[in-house]
Amino acid sequence: MLRCCLTSNESNLLPSSVEARSWDSSLDKLLQSSYGTALFRAFLQKEYAEENLDFVLRVERYRESMPKKREREAWKIYRTYIIIGAPHELNLDILSRKVTELAMITPHVSTFDTAQRRIVNLLQNDAYRRFLKWSVYQRLAYPELYSANERDPEDEV
Numbered sequence: 001m002l003r004c005c006l007t008s009n010e011s012n013l014l015p016s017s018v019e020a021r022s023w024d025s026s027l028d029k030l031l032q033s034s035y036g037t038a039l040f041r042a043f044l045q046k047e048y049a050e051e052n053l054d055f056v057l058r059v060e061r062y063r064e065s066m067p068k069k070r071e072r073e074a075w076k077i078y079r080t081y082i083i084i085g086a087p088h089e090l091n092l093d094i095l096s097r098k099v100t101e102l103a104m105i106t107p108h109v110s111t112f113d114t115a116q117r118r119i120v121n122l123l124q125n126d127a128y129r130r131f132l133k134w135s136v137y138q139r140l141a142y143p144e145l146y147s148a149n150e151r152d153p154e155d156e157v
Contacts, residue, residue: 020141027120027128031057039140043131051088052119052127055081059112074107082115092118 015035023030030036037053044050055077062073081090082100092100096118103111131137139146 059116071107
């Protein structure tokens with residue numbers, strides 16, 4: 001579904017402004033970068049919504065897991081994010097939750113597709129758009145627009 005950084009060989013160096021500006025093109029492009037993913041996570045933490053990204057990335061790892069481990073991992077994901085009252089319960093509509101619940105009868109690679117599509121849609125149409133306007137991202141992507149002495153109280157993460 002998403003090509004994202006699950007394992008990264010990238011260094012932890014600050015990305016260039018050119019690379020950071022490339023994240024404007026799509027959420028997928030942002031998540032291909034380990035630094036971009038980490039910065040987006042910091043933004044979501046500030047918004048108390050990091051469970052959405054955690055779920056998306058965990059489902060990607062789930063899809064790549066060995067079939068023997070998949071059922072156990074499916075139940076962990078379900079209990080952590082999907083079930084009502086879960087520790088990191090996602091904001092899912094009733095239909096997405098029910099489809100996922102029914103898929104848990106026999107967990108398989110596509111068990112979480114509906115829920116993941118819903119959460120990715122929420123991220124793309126809401127949090128990602130706000131992230132692109134976030135002053136921390138703006139300073140990274142467009143440093144020429146900010147003087148070296150300027151500080152924004154919103155930068156405190």
